[in-house]
Amino acid sequence: MSGRDANGVTxxxxxxxxxxxxxxxxxxxxxxxxxxxxxxxxxxxxIDELGYRPNRAAQNLRxxxxxxxxxxxxxxIGVSNFLDRFLYSLTVAAGSAGxxxxxxxxxAVDEELATYEDLxxxxxxxxxVVADVSARDRxxxxxxxRRIPFVCFGRPWGQEDGPYTWxxxxxxxxxxxxxxxxxxxxxxxxxxxxxxEGTGFGDERRxxxxxxxxxxxxxxxxxxxxxxxxxxxAAEAAERLLARPEPPTAFVCGSDxxxxxxxxxxxxxxxxxxxxxxxxxxxSPAATLISPRMSSIRQPLDEVARRVVSLLTTxxxxxxxxxxxxxxxxxxxxxx
Amino acid sequence: MSGRDANGVTxxxxxxxxxxxxxxxxxxxxxxxxxxxxxxxxxxxxIDELGYRPNRAAQNLRxxxxxxxxxxxxxxIGVSNFLDRFLYSLTVAAGSAGxxxxxxxxxAVDEELATYEDLxxxxxxxxxVVADVSARDRxxxxxxxRRIPFVCFGRPWGQEDGPYTWxxxxxxxxxxxxxxxxxxxxxxxxxxxxxxEGTGFGDERRxxxxxxxxxxxxxxxxxxxxxxxxxxxAAEAAERLLARPEPPTAFVCGSDxxxxxxxxxxxxxxxxxxxxxxxxxxxSPAATLISPRMSSIRQPLDEVARRVVSLLTTxxxxxxxxxxxxxxxxxxxxxx
DNA sequence: GGTGGCAATTTGAACGATCAAATCGCCCCG
DNA sequence: CGGGGCGATTTGATCGTTCAAATTGCCACC
Numbered sequence: 001m002s003g004r005d006a007n008g009v010t011x012x013x014x015x016x017x018x019x020x021x022x023x024x025x026x027x028x029x030x031x032x033x034x035x036x037x038x039x040x041x042x043x044x045x046x047i048d049e050l051g052y053r054p055n056r057a058a059q060n061l062r063x064x065x066x067x068x069x070x071x072x073x074x075x076x077i078g079v080s081n082f083l084d085r086f087l088y089s090l091t092v093a094a095g096s097a098g099x100x101x102x103x104x105x106x107x108a109v110d111e112e113l114a115t116y117e118d119l120x121x122x123x124x125x126x127x128x129v130v131a132d133v134s135a136r137d138r139x140x141x142x143x144x145x146r147r148i149p150f151v152c153f154g155r156p157w158g159q160e161d162g163p164y165t166w167x168x169x170x171x172x173x174x175x176x177x178x179x180x181x182x183x184x185x186x187x188x189x190x191x192x193x194x195x196x197e198g199t200g201f202g203d204e205r206r207x208x209x210x211x212x213x214x215x216x217x218x219x220x221x222x223x224x225x226x227x228x229x230x231x232x233x234a235a236e237a238a239e240r241l242l243a244r245p246e247p248p249t250a251f252v253c254g255s256d257x258x259x260x261x262x263x264x265x266x267x268x269x270x271x272x273x274x275x276x277x278x279x280x281x282x283x284s285p286a287a288t289l290i291s292p293r294m295s296s297i298r299q300p301l302d303e304v305a306r307r308v309v310s311l312l313t314t315x316x317x318x319x320x321x322x323x324x325x326x327x328x329x330x331x332x333x334x335x336x
Numbered sequence: 337m338s339g340r341d342a343n344g345v346t347x348x349x350x351x352x353x354x355x356x357x358x359x360x361x362x363x364x365x366x367x368x369x370x371x372x373x374x375x376x377x378x379x380x381x382x383i384d385e386l387g388y389r390p391n392r393a394a395q396n397l398r399x400x401x402x403x404x405x406x407x408x409x410x411x412x413i414g415v416s417n418f419l420d421r422f423l424y425s426l427t428v429a430a431g432s433a434g435x436x437x438x439x440x441x442x443x444a445v446d447e448e449l450a451t452y453e454d455l456x457x458x459x460x461x462x463x464x465v466v467a468d469v470s471a472r473d474r475x476x477x478x479x480x481x482r483r484i485p486f487v488c489f490g491r492p493w494g495q496e497d498g499p500y501t502w503x504x505x506x507x508x509x510x511x512x513x514x515x516x517x518x519x520x521x522x523x524x525x526x527x528x529x530x531x532x533e534g535t536g537f538g539d540e541r542r543x544x545x546x547x548x549x550x551x552x553x554x555x556x557x558x559x560x561x562x563x564x565x566x567x568x569x570a571a572e573a574a575e576r577l578l579a580r581p582e583p584p585t586a587f588v589c590g591s592d593x594x595x596x597x598x599x600x601x602x603x604x605x606x607x608x609x610x611x612x613x614x615x616x617x618x619x620s621p622a623a624t625l626i627s628p629r630m631s632s633i634r635q636p637l638d639e640v641a642r643r644v645v646s647l648l649t650t651x652x653x654x655x656x657x658x659x660x661x662x663x664x665x666x667x668x669x670x671x672x
Numbered sequence: 673g674g675t676g677g678c679a680a681t682t683t684g685a686a687c688g689a690t691c692a693a694a695t696c697g698c699c700c701c702g
Numbered sequence: 703c704g705g706g707g708c709g710a711t712t713t714g715a716t717c718g719t720t721c722a723a724a725t726t727g728c729c730a731c732c
Contacts, residue, residue: 123389
């Protein structure tokens with residue numbers, strides 16, 4: 001704590017103070033077994049006294065690694081703080097693996113790959129987390145060709161067993177849990193409200209509902225509503241379903257936004273209690289705030305983040321691991 | 337694009353290919369004026385052919401700078417995606433200044449300062465953005481003592497003219513705009529609904545309402561409601577105000593969450609239109625989704641981010657600039 | 673007493689870039 | 703024809719760390 005300058009203390013300063021060579025100091029830190037106990041003690045004392053911390057740039061240069069993971073932060077179009085939460089989990093997971101998260105912003109599509117390439121070639125990052133995988137994402141083959149380490153959060157739809165490494169949450173299973181839950185509470189007419197066909201995860205969630213219903217021998221006719229994400233449009237779509245003969249008494253939804261819409265459309269009964277029961281997806285704080293006792297399906301983001309980081313770091317460290325797909329189960333948070 | 341390995345091409349490879357010395361290659365990139373045009377052209381061609389990109393670790397070591405800005409990502413307790421949006425703006429702003437954002441996670445309070453110190457001493461980051469300034473934040477004097485470069489987003493309350501550099505948004509002025517807007521639309525009984533006393537920004541917003549009201553010669557008695565952030569509690573607090581004699585016809589609110597609550601409490605009239613008019617704060621997408629035509633006060637996050645980055649980078653680059661406080665004006669987004 | 677073995681430590685050489693100073697080549701002028 | 707001046711380019715040193723190989727000191731054994 002007495003170094004003249006914040007960054008003035010080098011390994012040689014410590015070596016001089018402890019009366020050893022710089023390599024011995026390095027060994028104390030990296031190969032303690034090689035150093036005699038008394039020497040190590042003396043060196044450690046010098047380190048503390050001088051407040052020495054190894055220079056990261058020098059280590060990076062020598063070890064040809066930045067211990068940084070790159071993540072493109074998408075333009076904030078959404079509504080939920082899903083990204084906030086994942087980012088937090090990812091930062092924590094990276095931290096305990098000795099890595100840091102380095103953010104970069106999206107660029108024009110035709111510069112996007114150049115941005116990724118730059119970060120790798122300059123050694124600014126060791127690999128990437130791809131959190132916004134799209135169907136036939138052109139980044140994935142491009143990374144693979146160049147042997148750029150990366151792990152997806154989200155399945156590369158259509159190539160789940162292909163050459164890419166990913167971690168994802170089984171949305172169909174989550175939705176099925178929701179259906180089981182509602183059936184357990186006596187519902188039989190359970191509608192699905194979610195995105196229009198075309199998003200991989202949305203389609204999967206809808207199929208999960210369909211399979212769960214038929215497993216219970218229940219009909220799904222006239223019980224499916226689709227609309228873009230948005231409370232107002234979701235409420236309208238839910239109202240249309242509720243206006244039919246034999247209306248649903250409950251909804252499982254592709255997102256919390258859809259769920260809030262459905263609940264709004266259902267309205268309140270004489271006792272001021274929601275008239276339809278709903279299960280949302282994501283268990284977002286915003287939804288719980290609006291609709292405090294609404295059930296929702298929670299993705300295990302901490303676990304996702306840990307797995308992503310662990311898969312990525314082994315790949316970064318050069319071991320040529322085979323591609324791997326990890327499927328995690330979401331959990332129904334039942335309220336009310 | 338023909339280097340054998342992703343990161344195999346060094347400045348010496350380029351030099352050899354172009355038939356010059358490594359320093360000339362360096363000059364082409366950093367001091368083009370020093371190099372003869374034909375030589376520069378030849379070198380640039382070699383750079384392109386080999387796909388050379390300077391190694392960041394080597395540059396960092398030599399220049400004693402990481403070109404990274406550290407940001408502690410808070411635990412995701414909130415509801416809005418405010419952080420998402422600021423993070424995005426900050427990433428973009430940092431990027432165009434040649435910096436990257438490096439995230440780290442909060443630790444136990446007594447390790448927190450050690451985490452900051454480590455990042456600086458190891459040269460992992462050049463400085464910090466402090467986005468969660470609290471009243472008498474103990475980090476600020478600690479940074480200052482150690483001459484660690486940092487810039488706050490948010491005022492160091494009570495020391496606005498003190499030794500710290502900050503960027504903030506004038507909440508009182510924003511709220512005053514809201515009041516003016518509502519008065520222009522014929523309202524006279526305008527309530528304020530926001531946080532209980534004790535948060536710097538909340539108190540400021542409340543004072544802004546009070547001053548604006550008295551500027552217009554309007555009474556504020558019985559028009560103030562406070563509660564924690566949350567739609568349900570906000571609705572209750574708003575209901576209490578509405579139940580009084582001479583109830584408010586409009587609300588200005590400390591946050592969008594408060595505003596959504598107030599609008600909920602107001603309910604709809606015979607034509608299905610909201611009965612009370614509200615102005616929120618933050619113009620968060622979540623609020624607009626729930627309450628599509630609600631007005632709100634928007635913080636100029638892009639501008640905040642640009643200023644923060646610009647102030648920080650000049651401080652990082654060693655110029656001993658005096659402390660500076662930058663106050664930006666929010667903008668009322670009037671809908672309906 | 674010479675030698676082999678071994679643990680502890682040191683020395684030299686990278687890693688890839690940039691700065692400062694030295695050198696080169698060329699033209700011009702006395 | 704020698705040397706001064708100047709622009710273009712190269713050489714040497716350095717940033718702080720770690721790896722690999724060399725060295726030291728010590729003990730045991732023949």
